[in-house]
Amino acid sequence: MARTRYGTDRGLTARMFGTLFGLGLMYVLLAAVLYAFGFSAIFILGISAALLFGQWWFSDTLSLKAMRAVEVTPEQAPQLHAVVDRLCAMADMPKPRVGIADSDAPNAFATGRSPNRSVVVVTTGLLRRLDRDELEGVLAHELSHVAHRDVTVMTVASFTAILAGFMVRSAMWGSMMRDRRDQNTALIFFAVMIVSVLVYFISYLLINALSRYRELGADRGAALLTGQPTALASALQKISGDMATIPTKDIRQMEAVSAFAFAPAVAGKREFTLEQWFSTHPPLEKRLAQLAKIAGELGQR
Amino acid sequence: MGFLDAVLGRRKPARPNLDSLFAVPSAAITVQAALDFVPTGRTAVAFRAPEGRAFADIEAEVRALLDAEGGPPVDLAEDGYGFDWIVVRTDPVDVAAAVTDAHAVNTSLVESGFGPQLLCALVSFRGPNDAPLALVYLFKAGTFYPFAPEQGAGQQRNNVLELQVRDLLQGELPIEKDLSRWFAVWDAPGL
Numbered sequence: 001m002a003r004t005r006y007g008t009d010r011g012l013t014a015r016m017f018g019t020l021f022g023l024g025l026m027y028v029l030l031a032a033v034l035y036a037f038g039f040s041a042i043f044i045l046g047i048s049a050a051l052l053f054g055q056w057w058f059s060d061t062l063s064l065k066a067m068r069a070v071e072v073t074p075e076q077a078p079q080l081h082a083v084v085d086r087l088c089a090m091a092d093m094p095k096p097r098v099g100i101a102d103s104d105a106p107n108a109f110a111t112g113r114s115p116n117r118s119v120v121v122v123t124t125g126l127l128r129r130l131d132r133d134e135l136e137g138v139l140a141h142e143l144s145h146v147a148h149r150d151v152t153v154m155t156v157a158s159f160t161a162i163l164a165g166f167m168v169r170s171a172m173w174g175s176m177m178r179d180r181r182d183q184n185t186a187l188i189f190f191a192v193m194i195v196s197v198l199v200y201f202i203s204y205l206l207i208n209a210l211s212r213y214r215e216l217g218a219d220r221g222a223a224l225l226t227g228q229p230t231a232l233a234s235a236l237q238k239i240s241g242d243m244a245t246i247p248t249k250d251i252r253q254m255e256a257v258s259a260f261a262f263a264p265a266v267a268g269k270r271e272f273t274l275e276q277w278f279s280t281h282p283p284l285e286k287r288l289a290q291l292a293k294i295a296g297e298l299g300q301r
Numbered sequence: 302m303g304f305l306d307a308v309l310g311r312r313k314p315a316r317p318n319l320d321s322l323f324a325v326p327s328a329a330i331t332v333q334a335a336l337d338f339v340p341t342g343r344t345a346v347a348f349r350a351p352e353g354r355a356f357a358d359i360e361a362e363v364r365a366l367l368d369a370e371g372g373p374p375v376d377l378a379e380d381g382y383g384f385d386w387i388v389v390r391t392d393p394v395d396v397a398a399a400v401t402d403a404h405a406v407n408t409s410l411v412e413s414g415f416g417p418q419l420l421c422a423l424v425s426f427r428g429p430n431d432a433p434l435a436l437v438y439l440f441k442a443g444t445f446y447p448f449a450p451e452q453g454a455g456q457q458r459n460n461v462l463e464l465q466v467r468d469l470l471q472g473e474l475p476i477e478k479d480l481s482r483w484f485a486v487w488d489a490p491g492l
Contacts, residue, residue: 013309020308078456085484086382090349090420092315092441095481133383148310217310224314227351227418228383299353 012220016213022206026160026199033167033195036188044170048163056155060097060112060119067109069101069121080127083136084120084143091225093147096120106130106239110142111151118146130235137222137232138239144221150214157207164200168193211280219287220294227298229291236291240284314417317440319407321475325424325436326397328445328473335469336462338426338434342394344403345491347420348410350385359413363387363406375402378490384420388491396424407440423448425492434462435492436474437483444477445470448486456487 034041055062064071074081080098088095096112099121106126112118120142122135130138145151171193219236223229306312329340350356360377367375367389376388389402403422410419419440426434434449447466451457463483467476477483486492 013311016309082382082484086349086384086420089439089482089484090315090417090441091312092439094479132381136383144312147312149307150310153308153310214310221312224417227349227356227415230352295352298351299355 012213012216016210016217019206019210019213020157023157023160023203023210026164026203026206029195030160030163030167030199033192033199036192044166045163048159048166052155052159052162056113056152059151059155060117063109063111064099064119064121067101067103067121069099071097071099071119080122080135083132083139087136087140087143087225091143091147093143096143096146100124100127104128108138108142110145112146113151115146115149118151120146126239129238133226133228133231134235134238136226137228137235140222140225141218141232144218144225145214147221148214148217150218153214154207154211157210158203161200161203161207164196164203167196168200171196208280212282215281216287216290219290223291223294229295229298233288233291233295236284236287315441317407317411317416317419318443319404319411319440321443321445322400322404322407322422322438324474325400325438328436328470329396329424329426331469331473332426332434332436332466336428336465338428338432340394340396341425341427342391342396342399343388343425343491344396344399345386345388345423345425345489346403346406347380347384347386347423347486347489348415348418349383349420351415351418355413356415356418359409359415360385363409366409367402367405376490380489386490400424421486423486423489423491428462432459432462433492434466435486435489436466436470437486439477439482442477442482443475444482445474446477446483448483450485450487450492456485458485 034045063069072080077098077100080100084095084098094116096110096115096118097120099119101107101121101123103123104125105123106129108120108122108126110118110120120139122138126138127135171189219232222232226232332338333340350360364375364377364387374390376390378386378388380386387403387406389399389406391399407419407422410416421440422438424436424438426436428434430452432449432452434447436445437448438445447463447470449459449462449466451459470476
């Protein structure tokens, strides 16, 4: 029996499971609140579901438009298509459409409601900055998002937050429209609002945590597909580090600032920061650490 | 890909299917009889060499193994996309031997855990006027497709010939039905 080098990351799976469990809990909580809210709840549920469904169904077209990206044919971008072709053949997945967005910011994204209806987009800035292997790593990361159906998962996950947001607003409206003297109704509206705000906040944190885990999952999938975790790591450094580290101003103009800025920017990275909790992507060090671990596993005989 | 895998954001790597390659020698005879395309006796296996010591060692072992058997000579080439190609040449032309050697390469890679790195295998033919043709085997899908680059015309494919080959071999080989997966392998070593 052939052995495999591609074990699953138990820790990541467990964390993702925990996050999903938390999100499920939010659904239950919200359902209870909806029940208390009575008749108009169905209306709110309908609107938010329709909105989210539309966003999911048209995710490929919407994102292409939002990023001003254009779909390219194999004739227009043979190199890019060839890399995607090979990755799809290795992963045995249908080939998504390929798009290019004219932007100097190095970035890439994948979207679409199913692997058969997805599109992978890279910016011209990315194509300029990355070499062949790094580009392959980034594309493999995006294809992993497609294979993991991340658009669908994140859409379902974000439903609680959207619904809760709607409810806060309609509860506010409701309490303003009603007769002030009816103490009981006012109290219910107030309770609904508090719980909705709470649900919204907690869902928001959970969704971002889930998104960070999905990113790590996609990094992992990409590294194992190409077998080149180091190339992906260097691409990440270029993308994440570029804008932050390369100064655009002349050094003579910055003297006063840089005297203070250099040390704090390097130190204090291990500290707990609130920013981590609200971010959709894991910190760069965490992603690089995971890739380094995979590189070690690949090297073992 | 199961529901749980999608929910947990992971994926089992696609496993290669190696055995369909053995149907190639008889298909080669069919191609030769019907279209006058003669096998060149070259087969090539393409894979994405992962970084790290382990793979370099295994690659060296595979080459040593093939060379030591006194079998056909083996070349190693890298293409423009970072894929490694092991090319087996038989002289006089012996498709069965070339396929057996290619299979040995695949088996060693799979046994050492690098099966997911396999991309495709290629068996090449030459037609009238030296026109090139290749049968490409997609390991993960377990299907074949023809690839016929047009000579001296930049990157143009002879789609008419490719569809002819598809119709000819329909009963003999598992042919890839999704035409968008027939990706081009321009200048592939062993073509």
